[in-house]
Amino acid sequence: MAQAAPDATLRRFSGYGMKRAFNGIQADLSATLQPFGLRMVTFSALVVIHDNPGLRQTRLAGVLAIERPNLVAILEDLERADLIARTRAETDRRAYELSVTAKGRTLCQQAMAAVVDHDRRMTRGLSADESATLQKLLRRIEGNGRTPHDRRKISRA
Amino acid sequence: MAQAAPDATLRRFSGYGMKRAFNGIQADLSATLQPFGLRMVTFSALVVIHDNPGLRQTRLAGVLAIERPNLVAILEDLERADLIARTRAETDRRAYELSVTAKGRTLCQQAMAAVVDHDRRMTRGLSADESATLQKLLRRIEGNGRTPHDRRKISRA
DNA sequence: CATTATTCGTTATTGGACATAACTATTTAT
DNA sequence: ATAAATAGTTATGTCCAATAACGAATAATG
Numbered sequence: 001m002a003q004a005a006p007d008a009t010l011r012r013f014s015g016y017g018m019k020r021a022f023n024g025i026q027a028d029l030s031a032t033l034q035p036f037g038l039r040m041v042t043f044s045a046l047v048v049i050h051d052n053p054g055l056r057q058t059r060l061a062g063v064l065a066i067e068r069p070n071l072v073a074i075l076e077d078l079e080r081a082d083l084i085a086r087t088r089a090e091t092d093r094r095a096y097e098l099s100v101t102a103k104g105r106t107l108c109q110q111a112m113a114a115v116v117d118h119d120r121r122m123t124r125g126l127s128a129d130e131s132a133t134l135q136k137l138l139r140r141i142e143g144n145g146r147t148p149h150d151r152r153k154i155s156r157a
Numbered sequence: 158m159a160q161a162a163p164d165a166t167l168r169r170f171s172g173y174g175m176k177r178a179f180n181g182i183q184a185d186l187s188a189t190l191q192p193f194g195l196r197m198v199t200f201s202a203l204v205v206i207h208d209n210p211g212l213r214q215t216r217l218a219g220v221l222a223i224e225r226p227n228l229v230a231i232l233e234d235l236e237r238a239d240l241i242a243r244t245r246a247e248t249d250r251r252a253y254e255l256s257v258t259a260k261g262r263t264l265c266q267q268a269m270a271a272v273v274d275h276d277r278r279m280t281r282g283l284s285a286d287e288s289a290t291l292q293k294l295l296r297r298i299e300g301n302g303r304t305p306h307d308r309r310k311i312s313r314a
Numbered sequence: 315c316a317t318t319a320t321t322c323g324t325t326a327t328t329g330g331a332c333a334t335a336a337c338t339a340t341t342t343a344t
Numbered sequence: 345a346t347a348a349a350t351a352g353t354t355a356t357g358t359c360c361a362a363t364a365a366c367g368a369a370t371a372a373t374g
Contacts, residue, residue: 005220006205006208006209006212006216006220007201007204007205007208007220007221008208009204009205009208009269010201010204010205011292012276013272013276014182014276014279014280014288014291014292014295015179015182015183015186015275015276015279016201017291017292017295017296017299018175018178018179018182018295019179019182019183019197020222020295020299021175021295021296021298021299021302022172022175022176022179023222023302023360023361024298024299024301024302024303025171025172025175025176025298025302026172026176026330026361027302027303027361027362028302028303029172030330031303039329039330039331040176040330040331041330041331044164044167044173047164047166047167048163048164048166048167050166051163051164051165051166052163055163056351057351057352058350058351058352059163063162063163063164064164065177065180066331066332067332067333067334068351068352068353069333069334069335069352069353069354069355070331070332070333071352072352072353072354092340092341092350092351093339093340093341093351094339094340094341094350094351094352095340095350095351095352096351096352112166115170118172119169119170119171119172121301122171122172122298122301122302123171123298123301124301125297125300125301126294126297126298130294131171133290133294134171134174134291134294135168135171135174137283137287137290137291137294138171138174138175138177138178139174139178140282140283141178141181141182141279141280141283142174142177142178142181143282144181144278144279144280144281144282145178145180145181145182145184145185145279146181146184146185146188147181180331180332183332183359184332184333187359196358196359196360197359197360198359198360213322214322214323215321215322215323223360223361224361224362224363225322225323225324226323226324226325226326226362226363226364227360227361227362228323229323229324229325249321249322249369249370250322250368250369250370251321251322251323251368251369251370252321252322252323252369253322253323
């Protein structure tokens with residue numbers, strides 16, 4: 001097996017290249033979010049709640065492909081930091097409606113700006129066309145992959 | 158914020174799309190490798206050792222961007238399953254030289270065939286050109302990302 | 315040659331993300 | 345009225361990744 005790189009066989013797989021790329025992204029994103037007291041999953045949740053006030057937890061879980069039990073700690077972290085509020089839905093006493101606080105809105109927007117920079121760093125050297133191509137290809141792969149068990153028919157928020 | 162999808166803001170980031178794509182890949186890969194008693198990191202290590210007999214641990218860590226302490230359990234799993242062997246290097250009594258056993262070779266090749274199928278499933282709907290483009294773009298992003306602390310000058314195996 | 319610095323593999327620990335089963339309370343379906 | 349489904353929660357476990365520190369061996373230095 002005389003190959004140029006020791007991991008040449010693995011390099012043939014899209015999954016391996018993606019893992020390698022994503023590892024770098026994740027480390028940079030983590031460092032980017034750390035000053036805001038956020039991490040990848042709490043940032044994602046905060047942004048979606050920010051954009052969709054009144055969202056319910058089960059819908060949030062579906063949108064982010066996060067298992068509902070795992071959402072509990074995420075939301076607790078955000079609530080404890082006074083970034084979101086949870087109010088019982090009037091039409092269903094089992095459900096909460098999620099919204100950002102004023103503090104959460106501000107932090108969300110600040111973190112967003114930092115993440116825009118992070119993304120620019122990560123995609124340095126890619127043209128706008130290439131970035132769009134990448135997104136398109138990733139979306140196709142995402143559609144091919146296994147979906148979370150919880151990905152059932154999601155009710156409107 | 159009237160947007161088409163609840164996570165539309167996040168969809169602007171390459172990292173988010175990659176995470177979503179990679180999550181699906183990882184789940185499928187995990188299921189694919191499970192019948193072989195392997196998981197992502199043990200499979201990767203087995204393949205690289207298979208392709209590079211006599212490889213040393215520190216080099217393997219560098220090749221796979223895995224922290225050296227984390228390699229210990231991975232290699233123990235492979236050794237316990239009789240898939241690899243570790244022999245003390247003659248030229249350096251601190252180091253091990255890694256190689257696959259006959260059993261490891263067989264299993265490696267069987268798992269490889271399954272992973273080829275997995276990759277084909279994951280990239281269904283992508284042309285050969287598109288797959289090559291994806292790999293190229295991922296490599297560029299990988300180069301932009303943060304590298305592991307341990308990524309210092311790697312000695313030859 | 316002796317001393318210091320570096321390297322190899324290891325132990326220990328912790329954090330982050332993700333998966334599953336089971337549960338109570340509430341709502342929906344029959 | 346009863347059974348089934350749903351929303352959120354608790355508990356637990358797996359996988360992968362990061363860091364500090366260590367003893368033994370090797371390399372570098374004077």
